[in-house]
Structure formats: structure tokens, C-alpha cells
Amino acid sequence: MSANPTRQFVSVEEYLEHEAHSETRSEYFDGEIFPMQSGTPQHATIVNNVGGELRHRLKNKPCRVYSSSLMMQVPETGLYTCPDVAVICGEPRLAESRNDGVTTPNLIVEVLSTSTSDYDRGEKFEN
Numbered sequence: 259m260s261a262n263p264t265r266q267f268v269s270v271e272e273y274l275e276h277e278a279h280s281e282t283r284s285e286y287f288d289g290e291i292f293p294m295q296s297g298t299p300q301h302a303t304i305v306n307n308v309g310g311e312l313r314h315r316l317k318n319k320p321c322r323v324y325s326s327s328l329m330m331q332v333p334e335t336g337l338y339t340c341p342d343v344a345v346i347c348g349e350p351r352l353a354e355s356r357n358d359g360v361t362t363p364n365l366i367v368e369v370l371s372t373s374t375s376d377y378d379r380g381e382k383f384e385n
Contacts, residue, residue, distance in 0.1 A: 329359035343367035
């Protein structure tokens with residue numbers, strides 16, 4: 259996700275409104291919306307296996323495993339993202355008066371793909 263000199267700035271409110279009515283998920287950072295690409299069968303298998311293994315290992319612990327349908331907000335940087343798998347121990351803290359996003363993941367897992375690995379390992383990881 260590199261800077262695009264012709265991009266239109268989108269406010270957080272506009273992004274959240276877009277997400278509320280969109281059939282597809284996207285991420286938001288620094289005034290820009292980034293559509294999430296659909297995964298391959300291999301990607302989906304890895305995500306399911308990781309989530310299943312985490313659920314198994316966290317059984318009887320105060321932690322829950324979540325899929326990419328749960329939005330994560332990083333208040334310190336303004337990133338809104340939907341990681342492949344997330345773990346939250348204890349009560350999730352909801353993002354800014356919303357019930358569809360949280361700010362308190364203990365673990366975020368991203369399954370890398372060729373098209374997103376640089377961003378996932380770079381700017382997204384830093385956030």
C-alpha cells in the first residue's frame with residue numbers, strides 16, 4: 259500500500275460508512291481505503307488451520323479466536339484492518355462507540371500472499 263498522489267482523502271467517518279454498506283471488506287489507513295483481496299484455496303486452508311489450532315490450544319483459557327470478519331482498530335496510528343486471525347484474551351474493548359471492531363487484540367495473524375507480503379511485513383506490521 260504505497261502512497262498514491264492522485265488519491266482522494268477519505269475521513270474515518272466516510273470509511274466506516276462505506277464499510278457499513280459494503281459487501282466486501284477493506285482496510286483504512288492515512289485517509290485511504292484499501293480493498294481486501296479474496297484469498298486462494300491454499301490461503302483459506304492455512305487460515306482455517308491456524309484458527310483451529312489456536313482454538314484447540316486456548317481451550318479452557320479466557321481467550322477467543324476471531325476471523326477476518328472482526329475489524330481491528332489501532333487508535334495510536336489510525337489503522338483499521340481485518341486480520342486473517344486474531345486472539346483476544348479477556349473482554350474485548352470496542353472501537354470508538356462501535357460494536358463491530360475492537361482495539362485490544364493479543365495476537366494478530368496474517369497469512370502472507372505474494373501481492374500483500376511487503377505491506378504485511380512492513381507498514382502494516384509497524385502499526
